[in-house]
Amino acid sequence: GAGVSQSPRYKVAKRGQDVALRCDPISGHVSLFWYQQALGQGPEFLTYFQNEAQLDKSGLPSDRFFAERPEGSVSTLKIQRTQQEDSAVYLCASSSWTGNVEAFFGQGTRLTVV
Amino acid sequence: DQQVKQNSPSLSVQEGRISILNCDYTNSMFDYFLWYKKYPAEGPTFLISISSIKDKNEDGRFTVFLNKSAKHLSLHIVPSQPGDSAVYFCAANFGNEKLTFGTGTRLTIIP
Numbered sequence: 001g002a003g004v005s006q007s008p009r010y011k012v013a014k015r016g017q018d019v020a021l022r023c024d025p026i027s028g029h030v031s032l033f034w035y036q037q038a039l040g041q042g043p044e045f046l047t048y049f050q051n052e053a054q055l056d057k058s059g060l061p062s063d064r065f066f067a068e069r070p071e072g073s074v075s076t077l078k079i080q081r082t083q084q085e086d087s088a089v090y091l092c093a094s095s096s097w098t099g100n101v102e103a104f105f106g107q108g109t110r111l112t113v114v
Numbered sequence: 115d116q117q118v119k120q121n122s123p124s125l126s127v128q129e130g131r132i133s134i135l136n137c138d139y140t141n142s143m144f145d146y147f148l149w150y151k152k153y154p155a156e157g158p159t160f161l162i163s164i165s166s167i168k169d170k171n172e173d174g175r176f177t178v179f180l181n182k183s184a185k186h187l188s189l190h191i192v193p194s195q196p197g198d199s200a201v202y203f204c205a206a207n208f209g210n211e212k213l214t215f216g217t218g219t220r221l222t223i224i225p
Binding site: 040042059093102104 | 118120146148150155156157158159160163203205207210211212213214215216217218
């Protein structure tokens with residue numbers, strides 16, 4: 001596809017369950033970002049990859065959150081032992097070159113923890 | 115600590131008039147600013163940006179103004195059209211790749 005694709009679009013998880021959210025960036029894009037958007041808030045930075053290297057994970061809220069991009073394309077954000085405060089929209093974005101912050105966003109995955 | 119603030123949660127403007135969306139920031143290290151537009155159930159879409167070395171950037175109906183001394187930027191849309199109805203996020207960056215976003219302003223254009 002031409003844009004950033006995220007799956008699933010919606011995920012309901014029981015508290016304590018592990019979830020995995022997938023991001024397919026635009027082909028050839030070097031940089032990949034994950035953001036978390038709580039209801040009524042702006043997106044908040046979670047982590048950043050340049051190719052397969054995770055260069056910044058300062059925004060990950062706890063060690064329950066883990067992201068990977070093993071081959072420098074598709075990325076997965078994993079949340080272990082989900083809690084209610086993890087309920088949010090998780091947005092993935094990619095950009096074509098390092099240092100370009102004008103990133104293209106996917107539609108997001110809405111995670112609801114019950 | 116909200117480093118980027120959009121103090122107006124919502125704004126309604128008559129079609130054809132000018133829409134002005136405001137954004138304030140507290141971190142003087144920010145040197146690049148962006149506006150994103152978001153429709154329901156879609157991800158944010160990049161709209162326009164400005165570097166701190168400029169005070170104005172224009173792209174068609176959209177103009178962004180930056181006042182560094184006041185740590186304030188604004189987005190002007192003229193003339194406003196119904197398709198401009200969306201949530202607008204201001205974002206800022208300095209020296210790295212991550213963006214700091216405001217909380218957004220919902221713009222409604224009244225036909």
